[in-house]
Every structure is written in C-alpha cells, then in structure tokens.
Amino acid sequence: MKYPSGINKEFKKFKSYSNRGMNLEQDLNDTNAYYLNQELAVIYKKPTPITINKVDYKSRTDAVIKEAHFKIPSTTDYNGIYKGNYIDFEAKETNNTTSFPLNNIHKHQIEHLKKIYKLGGIGFIIVRFNKVNKTYLLFVKDLLLFIENNKRASIPRSYFEEKGYIIKDGINPRLDYLKIIDKLEVNYEKSEK
Amino acid sequence: MKYPSGINKEFKKFKSYSNRGMNLEQDLNDTNAYYLNQELAVIYKKPTPITINKVDYKSRTDAVIKEAHFKIPSTTDYNGIYKGNYIDFEAKETNNTTSFPLNNIHKHQIEHLKKIYKLGGIGFIIVRFNKVNKTYLLFVKDLLLFIENNKRASIPRSYFEEKGYIIKDGINPRLDYLKIIDKLEVNYEKSEK
Numbered sequence: 001m002k003y004p005s006g007i008n009k010e011f012k013k014f015k016s017y018s019n020r021g022m023n024l025e026q027d028l029n030d031t032n033a034y035y036l037n038q039e040l041a042v043i044y045k046k047p048t049p050i051t052i053n054k055v056d057y058k059s060r061t062d063a064v065i066k067e068a069h070f071k072i073p074s075t076t077d078y079n080g081i082y083k084g085n086y087i088d089f090e091a092k093e094t095n096n097t098t099s100f101p102l103n104n105i106h107k108h109q110i111e112h113l114k115k116i117y118k119l120g121g122i123g124f125i126i127v128r129f130n131k132v133n134k135t136y137l138l139f140v141k142d143l144l145l146f147i148e149n150n151k152r153a154s155i156p157r158s159y160f161e162e163k164g165y166i167i168k169d170g171i172n173p174r175l176d177y178l179k180i181i182d183k184l185e186v187n188y189e190k191s192e193k
Numbered sequence: 194m195k196y197p198s199g200i201n202k203e204f205k206k207f208k209s210y211s212n213r214g215m216n217l218e219q220d221l222n223d224t225n226a227y228y229l230n231q232e233l234a235v236i237y238k239k240p241t242p243i244t245i246n247k248v249d250y251k252s253r254t255d256a257v258i259k260e261a262h263f264k265i266p267s268t269t270d271y272n273g274i275y276k277g278n279y280i281d282f283e284a285k286e287t288n289n290t291t292s293f294p295l296n297n298i299h300k301h302q303i304e305h306l307k308k309i310y311k312l313g314g315i316g317f318i319i320v321r322f323n324k325v326n327k328t329y330l331l332f333v334k335d336l337l338l339f340i341e342n343n344k345r346a347s348i349p350r351s352y353f354e355e356k357g358y359i360i361k362d363g364i365n366p367r368l369d370y371l372k373i374i375d376k377l378e379v380n381y382e383k384s385e386k
Contacts, residue, residue, distance in 0.1 A: 042308050044268055047242040050258060065243060068258035075237055079272060081279040084313030088274070115235050120277030 024093045024128045024135070027174040028078065034173040035082075041178060043080030043087055049073050075112050076123075082178055086121035088113065093128045099154040100127050102147070110147065113140045122181055126167065129157060135167040136160040137180050217286045217321045217328070220367040221271065227366040228275075234371060236273030236280055242266050268305050269316075275371055279314035281306065286321045292347040293320050295340070303340065306333045315374055319360065322350060328360040329353040330373050 025045070035041040054067035076090040090113070092104045105125065116123040123140040134157075142163040146155055165180045218238065228234040247260035269283040283306070285297045298318065309316040316333040327350075335356040339348055358373045 036308070039308065039311065042305070042312060042314075047240040047264075048245075049240040050243065050261075052241075063263055065258065065261040065263070068243075068261055070256055070258070071240075081281070081309060081312050081314045084279070086274040086277065086279040112235070115229070115232065116274060118232065119235060119274050121235075121274045 023130075024091055024126070028091055028126070031173040031175045031177070032078075032080075035178065041080060041082035041087070043078060043082065045077050046073075046075065046079070072106060072108075074108055076109050082122075082181065085181070086116070086119075087181070088116045088121050088123045089126055091126040091128075093130055095130050096154075097129060097131045097157070099156045100129070100160070101154045103153065110143070114144060117141060117144075126175075126177060127160065127164075132157075133169075135169070135175060136164040137167055137177055138164040139184070216323075217284055217319070221284055221319070224366040224368045224370070225271075225273075228371065234273060234275035234280070236271060236275065238270050239266075239268065239272070265299060265301075267301055269302055275315075275374065278374075279309070279312075280374070281309045281314055281316045282319055284319040284321075286323055288323050289347075290322060290324045290350070292349045293322070293353070294347045296346065303336070307337060310334060310337075319368075319370060320353065320357075325350075326362075328362070328368060329357040330360055330370055331357040332377070 029045060032041070032043045032045070035043060049071040050068045051071050052065055052068045054065070056064045056066050058064055076088055078091065079086070079088040081087065090105055090109055092100070094100050094104065113123040113125075117140040125138050125140075125143060126135060127138065128135040138155075138160055143155075145163070146159055167175045167177050167180065170176055222238060225234070225236045225238070228236060242264040243261045244264050245258055245261045247258070249257045249259050251257055269281055271284065272279070272281040274280065283298055283302055285293070287293050287297065306316040306318075310333040318331050318333075318336060319328060320331065321328040331348075331353055336348075338356070339352055360368045360370050360373065363369055
C-alpha cells in the first residue's frame with residue numbers, strides 16, 4: 001500500500017463541506033488528543049468503514065481510490081484504554097430538544113455495546129443536544145434498561161437527566177468525559193470484574 | 194450518511210486483487226469472529242484509514258466516494274477486549290525466512306503499543322513467516338527490549354523463538370492467540386495493574 005502526501009490539507013477540505021456531527025466529533029478528538037498527550041488514556045475514533053471497489057496505483061508514491069462506498073459500521077466509533085480499562089462508546093448530536101431518536105444508533109452498535117458490557121468493558125453513549133447545548137454520557141446498562149422497558153423510538157432528554165451524566169464544556173480538555181468514569185470505576189470493578 | 198447494498202460482493206471483488214497480508218488477516222478475522230460468537234472476546238480489525246476528497250451523493254440511497262487516499266495508520270490494526278483486558282496488536286506477514294524487517298511496522302505504531310503497555314493494556318505483534326509457515330506472538334515489552342538494545346533494522350526469527358510464542362494453526366479457531374494471553378494474564382496483572 002502506498003501513502004500520499006498532503007493528507008491534512010485534503011482532510012480539512014473534505015471536513016469543510018461535511019459538518020454533520022463535526023462539532024461534537026472535533027471536541028472529542030481534541031479531548032482524546034489531550035488525554036493522549038497527558039498519557040492518561042489512548043482513545044481514538046475509528047476510521048470510517050468503507051468498501052473499496054477501484055484503486056488506481058497511479059505512481060510508486062501514490063495510490064488513489066477511485067470508487068468506494070460507505071459501509072454500515074459494525075462497532076462504535078470510539079474505543080481505547082483508560083487506567084487499564086477497555087473504553088468503548090458512540091457519540092451523536094441531535095437538534096431535537098426533548099428527545100434523542102434511537103435510529104441515530106444502529107441496532108448492531110447497541111448489540112456491540114451490550115457485548116462490551118458483558119465482557120467487563122466500560123461502554124456508553126455520548127449524546128449532545130445542540131439546541132440546548134447539553135452533552136450527556138449514558139452508560140450501556142442504562143441505555144439497555146431504557147430499550148428493554150420502552151417501546152419508544154426515542155429516549156427523552158429527561159431520561160438522560162435522570163440516569164445519565166452531564167459532561168461540562170471545558171477549555172482543555174474540551175469534554176472531560178473520563179472524569180465521570182473515575183467516579184464510577186469502583187462500581188464497575190464490583191459489577192463487571 | 195447513506196449506505197449502499199451489495200457491500201459483501203463488492204468487498205470480495207476488491208480482496209481478490211489485493212492479496213498482500215490477506216491470509217494472516219483472514220485467519221485473524223475468522224478467529225475474531227469465533228471469539229465473538231463464543232462471547233469470549235470482542236476484537237475487530239479497524240477500517241483502513243483514508244482521506245476522502247470527493248463524494249458523489251448520486252441518489253437518496255447511495256453515496257459514492259470518487260476520490261480518496263490511503264493514510265498512514267496512527268494506531269495498530271486490531272484492538273478490543275478480552276476478559277476485561279484491553280487488547281491491542283498489529284499483524285504482519287513476511288516472506289523472509291530468517292528475520293522480520295522492522296520497516297513493516299510504522300514507528301508511531303510502535304509508539305502506540307508502548308503507550309498501551311504503559312496504561313496496562315495487553316499489546317503485542319503477530320508475525321507470520323510465510324515460507325516456514327510459522328506464526329509468532331511477541332509482546333510489546335519484548336519488542337521494545339529488542340528495539341532499544343539493537344541497531345538492526347530487522348528482528349531475527351531466533352528472537353521470536355526465544356522471546357515470542359508460537360501460535361499453532363487450528364481449525365476453529367484458526368489462530369488461538371488468546372490462549373497465549375491466558376498463560377500470561379497473571380503476570381500482566383502483577384506488572385501492569
């Protein structure tokens with residue numbers, strides 16, 4: 001496989017016309033970069049899964065993908081390690097003010113988080129309500145609790161208020177979500193290990 | 194983001210003219226699928242990191258990437274969770290018989306494995322010597338031990354024999370590499386946690 005130069009420039013170019021979910025994603029990437037630099041955690045967003053159909057090996061220094069399609073992800077977007085714990089989560093933004101539509105998360109992503117939970121990992125979703133500018137962390141067990149006990153296609157924000165945790169906006173890190181895990185780690189040790 | 198149909202067909206098509214590293218990759222994917230089905234571990238290969246330049250939103254049901262480039266990965270290819278432990282590794286094949294050229298692994302991938310090790314994760318490389326049909330697992334600490342004490346650009350196979358662990362070929366799972374981690378878990382608990 002050959003690698004091109006000027007990657008960053010090109011990536012910015014693409015970003016500029018693809019803003020959906022970019023603010024939360026950028027905040028999380030900045031936060032994860034902070035954790036990485038501080039040697040607190042190693043957490044990355046996974047690359048977008050694609051199916052490659054055509055590759056043009058135009059030169060010895062470059063290969064250009066000429067046709068590819070987006071694939072439905074089989075896992076969540078983010079995973080890594082914090083204090084020896086496996087961390088796994090999905091992050092979504094919504095412009096709704098009162099509820100989070102569950103069709104924002106693929107069924108197999110929820111199944112994935114369920115498996116992580118069973119194996120003793122720390123799984124959760126991070127949901128930002130853009131209009132009210134609030135970002136919540138909801139652990140898998142509470143996500144499953146809702147899904148298994150409700151027929152609704154969306155989780156009311158009141159459920160995030162009740163069962164979830166607010167992630168406060170900060171400067172550096174932007175979204176210190178690991179602080180919430182610190183509080184719960186003891187419980188996790190008990191319930192998972 | 195819209196998703197196309199016929200993903201698997203297209204993926205096989207691409208695979209068929211891209212064999213480099215495919216045998217080991219296929220064996221590991223099959224093994225990870227086995228672990229997943231048995232609910233023993235959740236370990237996935239990360240998607241190939243790419244930079245997307247042009248996307249054609251041709252229809253409401255499909256988006257086609259018209260130009261993209263391969264990016265140098267900043268992490269290893271595989272990670273996940275096993276028995277509550279964070280697992281992280283890179284897998285490579287070589288046609289050399291006596292040594293494994295280190296330029297097969299990017300410097301920042303080794304740095305990544307070092308960070309995982311420091312944070313209490315279980316990191317390693319899996320290297321298959323195709324010509325002699327032997328597959329080894331070498332833990333990060335032994336990989337670093339070699340790099341820090343040698344000027345050489347390749348790791349002799351004898352070092353894998355001495356410090357590494359042979360992963361035996363099997364039917365199902367194809368490459369039971371987690372069996373090796375079982376043996377060492379106690380040591381890891383001691384040294385990492």
